[in-house]
Amino acid sequence: MKKLSTRELEVLDLLIREELSSREIAERLTISVGTVDTHRKKILKKVRVSNSIGLTKYCIFNNLISL
Secondary structure, three states: OOOOOHHHHHHHHHHHHHOOOOHHHHHOOOOHHHHHHHHHHHHHHHHHOOOOOOOOHHHHHHOOOOO
């Protein structure tokens, strides 16, 4: 597994823990929605999951987020 960047971890936290949409994440981080979607795709590829449920499970099992 490839290591997630600081920004990817930030997007992941907002996506999973705070349940924000791509638009909301973009506004919070002052980046474009396209950039958020690119980060999301890279995260999914790096951790080898195909959807948000798999991503949530990955985060829980690897202690990447605190609920």
